[in-house]
Amino acid sequence: MANEVLAKAGLYVDELNKIRIADPNITRQTQELKDDCHKFVDRMVEFQGIVNKSIAVSNKLATLVEQEKLKAIGSRNLLESVAKDREMQQQQLHALLLEKKIELERLKVQLNTLKKEEAEQK
Template structure:
């Protein structure tokens, strides 16, 4: 068989191999469906896999963004509620301060009124003592006047 000439089928296979090699050098390849492609089938497969991985990655990023968006909404809502509670607390504190100041002012007014009433009472006592003295003097005068008659 060594000296024999290759059969037409073998020559066709040889020619096809050389043609495939020439096409490969030119950057052209046949895929599994024997379609002529510009990319090597392995590179095309890797590209397809990368495309799918990118698609999955983009979907996961979208889901992540939705989750983060939800968290941001929750945090914003909590921040608003905290701010509202803070404002309520500030309002309550200011109200307590105001009530305390009003009580202090009212207490001062009442103390001033008590002092005024004490002074008035002292004046009335002095006036009472003076009038009692005048009454006693007048009663004594009347008694002396009656005794002299």
């Protein structure tokens, strides 16, 4: 009954029999909420750490992928360059072969001419 009179006056008695201004149930709920908030903040900090680690790993992988991509592009360009050089060398050899064939034909004609002249002189 005394508790009811005190409650009407806005005063409450806690479990230690101390007079309080706030309702003990509300104080307990407030403390529980505060504890839950601290747990939530701790979990959010932990989550942020995990996210930061994931971002760091993703960035590192992106850098490695970019490096490998550049290496692949360089290798492809080198291969294309080698192929073009080989093709150019092949064209040069083909032109040289053609020149030699023409020279051979000219020399054959010259030889035949000289043979005819030699035969006429005998």
